[in-house]
Amino acid sequence: MKIFSKAQIYEGDRLTAERQNISSTDLMERAGTQIFNWMHARMQGAQVPIHIFCGIGNNGGDGLVLARHLVLDGYNVKTYIINYSDKRSKDFLINYDRIKNTTKDWPVLLSDAEELPEIHPNDIIVDAVFGIGLNRPVVNWVKTLFMHFKASKAFTLSIDIPSGLFVDKPVEDEDAVVYAGFTLSFASPKLVFFLPETAKYTVQWEILDIGLDQEYTFTTQTETELISKYEVLPNYRPRDKFSHKGQFGHSLIIGGSYGKIGAVTLASKAALSTGAGLVTAFIPKCGYQILQTAFPEAMVITDDSETTITNINFDIEPTVIAFGVGIGKHVETVKTFEAFLKTNKAPLVIDADGLNILAENKGLLKLLPPECVLTPHPKELERLIGAWANDFEKLDKAKAFAEKYKIVLVIKGANTITIFNNKQFVNTTGNPGLATAGSGDVLTGIITGLISQGYHTLSAAIFGVYLHGKAADIAVEDSGYESLLATHVIENIGKAIVDLFAQPEQHEAAQQSQEN
Known part of the structure; x- marks a missing residue:
């Protein structure tokens, strides 16, 4: 299995939208829907409180799509916007408007650690705060939020990558990263899932197919490959009867x-x-x-x-x-x-x-x-x-x-x-x-x-x-x-x-x- 770099994933998103004649918002809808399908197949309507924490970029937009689908399907959902900056991505804003038109229970805007919601051990946390584009240290109050996640002992599901974890450089502050029980990763797993210093941030991971352009994924050469049975099997050399x-x-x-x-x-x-x-x-x-x-x-x-x-x-x-x-x-x-x-x-x-x-x-x-x-x-x-x-x-x-x-x-x-x-x-x-x-x-x-x-x-x-x-x-x-x-x-x-x-x-x- 190929492990794509951050640049290759971005290029895959761009080419998919271009070749499939869809918008980036459509691709986000596809990703969020796949996350919903994954959760729904396992929860089957169970009324466990689900806390979805959304950043203000595209990872947060994925979380908003998920929240909308869960609300429409009758799940017990509480959505939060982590307001760590004045900037918003275009697709985040589109999906923010969509969820406000879906439910009267609008997302709660969090701008300070004093506003942290109560989370119980049997609840579910969905981490959609930061994606692979994170390139600067996490602000202190968001770090406190991540520590709050960990202290709650609730099951934490991260979208694409645990928030606060960089794909191409080391972690400087362990408390500024989400510790995920499970990560649903798009396109490919991330190399950091397998390195000694960073593997601890997700217990398990799974790849979600969001329909990236197949020609691109098949032909793109990667610097890193993940080796499992299906990668080594073609190398096997069977013996002839008369060996x-x-x-x-x-x-x-x-x-x-x-x-x-x-x-x-x-x-x-x-x-x-x-x-x-x-x-x-x-x-x-x-x-x-x-x-x-x-x-x-x-x-x-x-x-x-x-x-x-x-x-x-x-x-x-x-x-x-x-x-x-x-x-x-x-x-x-x-x-x-x-x-x-x-x-x-x-x-x-x-x-x-x-x-x-x-x-x-x-x-x-x-x-x-x-x-x-x-x-x-x-x-x-x-x-x-x-x-x-x-x-x-x-x-x-x-x-x-x-x-x-x-x-x-x-x-x-x-x-x-x-x-x-x-x-x-x-x-x-x-x-x-x-x-x-x-x-x-x-x-x-x-x-x-x-x-x-x-x-x-x-x-x-x-x-x-x-x-x-x-x-x-x-x-x-x-x-x-x-x-x-x-x-x-x-x-x-x-x-x-x-x-x-x-x-x-x-x-x-x-x-x-x-x-x-």
Whole structure:
């Protein structure tokens, strides 16, 4: 799913009105009607008090359209105009006149925090104060209103975006933003719904189709894409009946040190479980019996050293190489990594201490092969690109870093973001259970296993992140967040792949079967 920028959304509105020969007021009517349809389908006439707070721009106009339809359908509605400026948009004024002609209970004009209405926990708040056009700080009394929303504990529905939240810059005052239980977003979700600092402002979101011009939405290229099942499914490469393991590549996992052979074991298992034809682990001698016992499907090559990697030397021709899991930062390990990079020609996935070695020896970055995949967690990313002041600066610095070294950068987190060639791909799977030891090693193995089968490195990263999160989502149904182990994720990779082809009704039937 495309995530449109603010400028692209405005252009989409303009072109829709032009190509469909409608006015901007007609488009606002369409948007407000869709919000009404969404609410009516869920409320079915329930007489819960609904407080609709409208700004004086186009977001407020959407709220006025909604209020008019709710009033006409007999709902218990109270409408308020947040009078934070003398300026009004044209379409707001048109819809303000329309609602005054619809009901004798005219909207209440609020101009001061002393006038705040009483709101009870079982009421509903509709936030239509500010839209995506907000470009200045919220005035103090409106900030007090937003704090009043939160204190009421009433369910809050935001229109398009929680008011006070910017689409393209960080929040400066957390109290000056509406905390929405649900956001109905037009055209596309907003990137801020998925960033660590701003995701908290809406618990859930849904896209409302307001009939924007299809040619524009289909052909417009966006800087950001949201990745779900339907985005990764076209990348899936089915196997032929007469396939054999030699067709699915040979993954080499280089890593491990004394006490950290488990990391290589997890990565190796994940690579083979994702479909690699062959997996070889290159480890120090201390891990030989451990890995051969724990994962007999893998082949093993040992380093000359008993406890660390000191001399990367092998006589196989791997399709892809993963480096870094559990490897440590021994002086000899750093030296052999540099020597390896100077001669390596295979696609490369780097994680864990492999990333930390790069961060401490930045001259090695220029030795990375094109489209090398790096998979840092936030602290590893900071060591690579430097500290950032906010999520927007983090993404800007990450894109510049990825562009400079021509790499695929996988920024691990609640909504893992993959960056390549100035584009960012936001993942939708995964859960807090992944905050556990070894889950990153599993992701490294999954991506490596996909590259081994011939997936392009970017596709492997995007697909791998999705499968990793989906496997965890399936596993957590049995384990819960706290008890999720990295091995549980590996055990459910196959189910995550099968789920790609499951229909919604199959999910419902499976869930009902479990409940029974």
